[in-house]
Amino acid sequence: MSLRLLLSKELRMLAREHMVVLSVILPLILYSSMGPVIGGIAEQARETWQLKGVVLAIVPGGPDEEKLAEMIADALRGRGVNASVVREEPLKLLEEGYTAVVAVPRGFVANITKGVNATLVVYVAGSPAQLVRLTSLTPAVSAFITKVLSGAEAQRPRINVDQYVYVSGRLFTQDEIVRLTGTATMLTYLPFFVIFPAASIGAIMMGVEREERMLEVLLSLPVRRRDISLAKVISSLIIAFMTAASATIGLYNMLRGMKTEATLALPGYTPEITVVYIAALLSSAIFTTTVIQVLSLFAETVRGAQATTVIVVFPMLGVVLASIAGLPLNPAMYAVPFMCIVYAAYAPLIGIMHATISTIIQALEALIVLALLVKLLNTEIAITGPAMLKKLRERLSRRGR
Secondary structure, eight states, X not given: OOHHHHHHHHHHHHHHOHXXXXXXXXXXXXXXXXXXXXXXXXXXXXHHHTTTTXXXXXXXXXHHHHHHHHHHHHHHHHTTOEEEEOOSOHHHHHHTTOSEEEEEOTTHHHHHHHTOOEEXXXXXXXXXXXHHHHHHHHHHHHHHHHHHHHHHOSSOOOEEEEEEEEETTEEEEHHHHHHHHHHHHHHHHTTHHHHHHHHHHHHHHHHHHHHTTHXXXXXXXXXXXXXXXXXXXXXXXXXXXXXXXXXXXXHHHHHHHTTSOOOSOXXXXXXXXXXXXXXXXXXXXXXXXXXXXHHHTTOSSHHHHHXXXXXXXXXXXXHHHHHTTOOOOSGGGTTSTTHHHHHHHTHHHHOSHHHHHHHHHHHHHHHHHHHHHHHHHTSTHHHHHHHHHHHHHHHHHHHHO
């Protein structure tokens, strides 16, 4: 038999598997739907560096600094920035609705006049709903101010800028914000090292038992369906967490080999946040594995069962990509799968409440899907699932004609 005929046979077999076809189409749908999100991120970055929509206050530290503050405000207004001189505490101004505050300390003008290095203090109000703006607004404001001052002074002394971000009622330095958001981004991707292996193993277990008729034999034994379901889910998770532990230890050893300071401690993540993050990871892994095993009941082959991994995990990847633009903190998002991990990863910035509630809801969703799996194993669907799905597709195809 020629290669062409063999290839044709393999492709026909794959095309007959509904889950394989869906796994091919889903990435196209997902990535296409992410277009507005990516566009929003780019627009958010552009508007931030143009200071669009920014309400800026300049606070002079003394009489000599008042004239300089007025000059800076005039220059910023000439560039389209809503700027004004206000004599008030910076944090109070941020709480009153100002987007950014530039504090000109007493003695700043004297240092500039002498050609001595001087320091400004920039405060901005950040929102987790706009993460790009949260991390970029302070440098953008600082760049605008230093550009104005450098152009106005002939001596052009060095101007240092201390940068702070006020978010969720707490004051962070710009360096802390960059480190926290970087760590949070890493923690939203790391769970896939647990979830993907667990999901893949769970799918393979179902697919192999389907192909070899082992599932029918297993269901005919005097064993509770609940025990069958739990055994499959727990065994998948054990292998997945062993894989994750192996990867973590390997990464730690790699960093030590690079002569860097290797540590598993993450600054800003309290023991309470760590516990919630682990609970979110566990509940998400159970939910994902159980959903995949439910879908695998309708797959004809191992290949079809494995394809369900893409069907379930890819939308979760979409949740992570969408979180780059910002974190929706409304209760309606608590029930979205995998959102609990995103909330837990950003808990040092947004607080632990959102992650805790979302994790509890995710755990309840996992229990509901597990109960559904047990129920399906008690019905004919456990045996005839693929045939039922095939009949449904044929019926829909006839209606479409």
